[in-house]
Every structure is written in C-alpha cells, then in structure tokens.
Amino acid sequence: MTKAKAWDAYAKQKPERRPVNAAGEATWFNWTQYADHGPGAEVLGVRPGSAVLELGCGKGGNLAHLATLGVNAVGVDVSLAQIKAAGARWSDTPMTLHRAEATHFLEETGAGFDSVFSVFGAVWFTDPAVLLPAIRRRLRPGGVLAFSQRPPIEGCYGCQASYINRSEDEDPLVVKRWDYEPDRWVELLTEHGFTAATAQVLAAPPGPRKVGTLLVRAHG
Template sequence: MTDARSTAWDTYSQSKPQRRKTNARGETTWFNWTQYPDHGPGAGELMLNPGDRVLDLGSGAGGNAAHLAALGMKSVGIDLSAKQLDKARERWSDVGGTEFHQADALAYLQDASTVFDAIYSVFGAVWFTDPGLLLPVVHARLKPGGVFAFSQRPPVDGCYGCQASYIPRGPEEDPAVVKRWDYEPDAWTPILKEHGFADVSATVLAPPPGSRRTGTLFVRGVHVPKRAGACIESAGRRRGAA
C-alpha cells in the first residue's frame, strides 16, 4: 500500500523512537491513552477479559496492542505506515496473540467479518477519519455491550470539524495534507449517541501536574444494538446498573 498518506506516516514514524523498555513501574508492557509517559487511565477503560478480541485503529509501533495481548486478549493492530508496523513486529515479536496489518481503518472495517469486544484508537485513525463514515462501521464490528474509545489532542479553540494537518514527506517534497476531525467534548457525545453508542463520556484529561501543555481528549461509548432505536440511552443505563 503506497499513497500520499502512508508515505507521510512513514516519514512521521522516523521521528518517533521505540517505546521504552520499561515504564516507571518497571513493567515491560503497558497501556497509555495520553501523550505523556506514565500518566492517565489504563487498559481497564476497555472492559476486556482474557480471550476477548480487540482492535487498535492506527496502532503505530504497537505498544498498546502488545500490552493487551500480554493480558491474554486477541489483539489486532492496523496502521497505514509500513515502517510503523515494522517497528511493531520487531519490538513485540515475542508477545503472542498479536496481529499487525497495513490497512486503512475505514476499508479494514468495511471488509472485516470479525466482531470485536472492543475497538479503540490512541492518537490514531479515529482522529483522521470522517466520523460520519467511520462510526457506522465501528458499530457494525462491535459486539453488543462492547466498548469504543479513543484519545487525541483537544481541538484548537474555534477550529472544529474537518481540519488540515501537514505531515512532512521529505526535503524535496511538499508536506502531505492529512485531514483530521476536531470537536469539543460536548459535541462528541451526541455524535456517538447518534451512531448507536450509550453511556458516552467525553472529557479532556488534564496533563501531568506542573505541566503547562495541553491535556488529552478522551471519548468512550458502549455499543447498543441499532434495533434498540429510541431506547438506546435507557438500555445503556440498564447495562450500567447491572
């Protein structure tokens, strides 16, 4: 797969080192939703159990996907960048239960037959795919009660909807223009509910104490079958009460 986007992300991958050998707690695998090391919530947000199937949309160098596999899940990561996938396969070759594929998120979900127990994206493909196209196929590939969650940078004040990112491609080439979708937390909630998700939460996680940098937008929802129709929210509340 070679197009402007995959080439751009290949170039971007060169600026990103491999994940540290261990985190602050001495763990060799871990889950990180934010752009800061050893900060923020963990894999528990996905509500998974050993043996569950989970999909990472834009898995990059594979650290989060490998952690879930180490916990006993059947973990699939997809990414547009062949170089990122090479990093993932090299670093996590000794972790069983992982699969990494080069694919566009929307095309992969449209063609997939697997139903996943959770689907997530950490600064990944959800940020760079039109939610009006992506959310229906995410919903179709999640089991009832499955979690969909993603994180990305919060939007720049006043810059909402489809925006442009410029990704370097090389010294002799113009940057690639990559679209991204930015909304405030209050906007993401009705968007997810419209596409069949309940118990939706959308918030900006604060950066580490003492940091003047930006926080992390974190959005999470639970799949409810479309046939539930207008009862989506009440069904979600019943599930939470159970």
C-alpha cells in the same frame, strides 16, 4: 497512497516506546501524550479472551500490553513502516497486525470485537461520518469503543489539516484530522447509535505543558 506515504514519513521520525516505564514494567497502556500519566487498559473493560481491535496501532506498544493480559489483540495501521516496526519490536508477543486503512479493514473483516480503540490513531484521522458506522457494525452488542486525541483548538472544529514535517527542502505532508469538543463527540456517537457515551479532557501532568487529552468512550 498519499495517506500511507505521509504516515510512513511520520513513522521514521517517531521513536519507539521506552524499554520500561517508570514502574519498571516492560508493557503498559498509555492513552495520553505524556509518559506515565493517565488511566490504563481498565478503560476498555477487557478480559482474557476478549477480541480487541486497535485502529492506527502505530508501533504497537498499547496493543502489546493488551496481548500480555490474554486479550486477542488485533492491530491495523495504514503505514507499512509502522506495522513493520510493531512486528519487529513485539515479535515475541501474540498479536495480529494488518497493514490496512481503518475503514477498509472494518468493511472487509468478518470478525466481531468486544472492544475497539484508538490512541491518537485512525479515529482522529478519519471522517467520523464514515468511520463510526463501520466501527459499530463490527462491535459486539455492549462492546466498548474508546479513543483519545488532543482536544480541539477553540473555534476549530470538524476537518482540520495536520502537517507532518520533513527535511528543510521538502514540503510537509498533510493529513486530515477531525476535531470536536467533548459534548459534540457525545452527540456524534449517540447519533450513530452508540450508547452511554462520555467524553472528557484529562488534565496534563504537573509541568510546563498544559494541553490535556480528550478521552472518549461509548458502548456499541
């Protein structure tokens, strides 16, 4: 599977989350590409016992934080390397991990979820025309879908190529991602039956980097 191969290559390059954050906490939730920045798990509005699904959980840091809050945490990732790393790092944390492509998992599971989320994850890398209906079918009425990703480059909308670099004598691997302006995400979600959709770009923290984080939220 080409997609899985590309993300396995990415997994090898991506370091694990730090042991503790700036506040000294062993688990935390981060929606952005910047350490110790932005909102946390409250965006999902989950309570102990809520069923939560992460699409593209990677090495599992955000999911592990939700598990420590008493949430029934389920993570899906197409990359075996990512799932193995998540299982090893969070072996003492009660969460369920599946190696699966996000749409396939949603189509095959019989489970319902109070919240579905994705942090620079499968929602960014899957055609929303296919993924949004699949998510909506598994989201319980009133449940929350939330996801974050880099905002689009002006004028570059819809399906884009993302390159995963490898060694100098290997071609980069390519995965597809879907970029839209915040207003278009609100329209797309509404077209697919979600309600109360909001989308905003969170500013980068003070410093040399200026690219913010697109955070999108809606109800099922």
